[in-house]
Amino acid sequence: MKxxxxxxxxxxxxxxxxxxxxxxxxxVDLMNWVMALPEFDDDPKHCGERILEGIQQAWIDELA
Structure with a gap:
């Protein structure tokens, strides 16, 4: 997972x-939690604020 x-x-x-x-x-916590997921395998340098915002919004939507 990337x-x-x-x-x-x-x-x-x-x-x-x-x-x-x-x-x-x-x-900061979100990035660390994503990197700790068992299936996650990507370079931390490829992550930015825009990606974290997208993950956060998708997570919020997942709970709705």
């Missing part, structure tokens, strides 16, 4: 952190 797999990352974050409120997760 940074661009925003929807799949959101699904896995929902499973991995069921009690987390994605709207309140800061981007």
């Amino acid at each position: 940074w661009t797999d925003v929807q799949e990352i959101a699904v896995q974050l929902t499973d991995a952190y069921p009690d987390a409120d994605p709207a309140k997760v800061n981007f």
Whole structure:
């Protein structure tokens, strides 16, 4: 899974952190949580604020 797999990352974050409120997760924690996902395999240098915003929004949408 790569940074661009925003929807799949959101699904896995929902499973991995069921009690987390994605709207309140800061981007440093979000980046670390994504990199800790078992299927994630991408370079941290490929991540930026725009990607993290997309992941956060997809995670919020996943819970809606």
